[in-house]
Amino acid sequence: MARKLTVAFQGEPGAFSEEAIWAYFGAAQVEPVPLPDFEAVFETLEKGQVDRAMIPIENSLFGSVHVNYDLLRAHAVSIVGELELRIRHHLLGLPGSRIKQIQRVYSHPQALGQCQAYLRTHLHHAEAIPAYDTAGAARMVAEMNDPKAAAIAGLRAAAKYGLEVLASGIESHPQNYTRFLVLARADIEPPKGPPGTMKTSIVFALRENVPGALFKSLAVFALRDLDLYKIESRPLVGMPGSYLFYLDVAGSVHEQAVQRALDHLAEVAAFVRVLGSYPRGRRVD
Template identity: 35%
Template sequence: MSDKPESLTQADESALMQLREEIDRLDTEILALISKRANCAMKVAEVKMKASGNAGAVFYRPEREAQVLTSVMDRNPGPLGNEDMAKLFREIMSACLALEKPMEVAYLGPEGTFTQQAALKHFGQWVKTKPMPAIDEVFREVEAGACNYGVVPVENSSEGIVNHTLDTFITSNIKICGEVELRIHHHLLAGPNTKHDKISRIYSHQQSLAQCRKWLDAHMPHAERIAVSSNAEAAKRVQGEWNSAAIAGELAASLYDLEIVESKIEDSPDNSTRFLIIGTEQVGPSSEDKTSLVVSMRNEPGALYHLLKPFNEFGVDMTRLETRPSMTGNWTYVFFIDFAGHCEDESAIKVINAIRETAVDVKVLGSYPKGVL
């Protein structure tokens, strides 16, 4: 029996020809529509610049983008999945926004980290990304106006809260403008000179080594595990060595021209990290929002009760509560709270006002759209 595919009949060839002609026609229509959208984006920029006197115009509106992407997913007829369709529109929106004004986004570097991957997922490939050496440097870069926005990790599903990010919010005037969740997949990477059967050391960030411990124990028990400052740094080191490998993400493999020897070696298949988008502006309601607060309470009996009571009383869904040690003598208890809704909602206003009656201080870190992608 021959393995060769059967020859197409004349009728099949005719049907294929018609389908290809239809695809060409549709591609022409799509091209024209994307160009029309881009022209509209440029006109939007002109109106905003004129209204603001060519200074201080706001081109990126997180709530507007979330509304558009949510609408795309709601109206998607298929067969492409909702997330796939939204990703296509994200890139179209990213390219059109770059025509209005290219944005620069700071992130926890170096280049090739999961934080950069999160920035590109949220803003699209047309944004300019700028690596920073530390989380507080990302905050400072945005606060100084050197970058439009920043991206910082705040929570990992297996490792928990990133305390440095929470602590930095206490002393900063930066607002939370959005969130993005990234599924974390770890890959074993090798360089062009790596001898796969001679690997004696594996570089990665300490958390990544911990998240791949079972796989390493089973497949590379004798290789030395060396913790470095980031997965991107691990990828850099492997480039020039013959007896080492790195654990990092797909973006690092691409940037540093490394081969993925084994993919998805993380112990938990549901491992994900939540990142926050930080900026200097208040974000308007999008219909599906979150609000984050930092609250300091007096060191007295019933403090936690008084903090939680308003949420139950006014029917507001608290989605997260974290406690951090005080950074000053006055703030004994510092609570970070996320709840569903926007700070302009009537019920949210009542909750915040009620908390202020018993708290030492209440700081609204921002209201922002729930992550769409």
């Protein structure tokens, strides 16, 4: 029997990241490896203790997971795939609990943010308490055995920890998707794909913060008719007022137009690093 691919994720069994692993790889192909925090996920992958990692990078309601942008730059890993997963949040409590009893709601800060409209409307009397993971919050509530406590998590977590669904679909908008990245060690060869199916993620810093510097950097892609899917800025640690820029650009490093754009960018930027070239991800509902 072939060895299953080991895939690290942050959180407890039943987390949405684990669901993303099943959706991307197929349950028969992988062995999810739960870890307590994102730093541990990156370090475990970088050391070769797992084959792959799955991390959330942005949510359509609550924005980017900034810590993972920082960790992508800090560790020798490479993006090799992506997936958009529909996130359905549920209010979970002990069997027999009632919503009017709930005084404390535990969940990951991203999940609390994605459900803030429901919390304001239906649980304004309850305290929202951040936890390190949605499934971890469900586990905490089960272990507390307190009918006044509830968690926001998915159905897998409810089944895993024996909780009851008190309210379903409590996210602030039904079009609630989280984009996940599949990571491998940095020494892996970038996957290839037909033109029009690939994207490349990079990070770069400007040589100096002067008028037109960012425009000139982005122009290297416009000159070659390369679409930009996203641009994200993050502060450059130790240099107040300076920023790193993360870009997702259409195409692969194996394509001449992308390679020439990156060469051109290297001439005008302080540094450029390719974080990965990978197939554009599918959306899973």
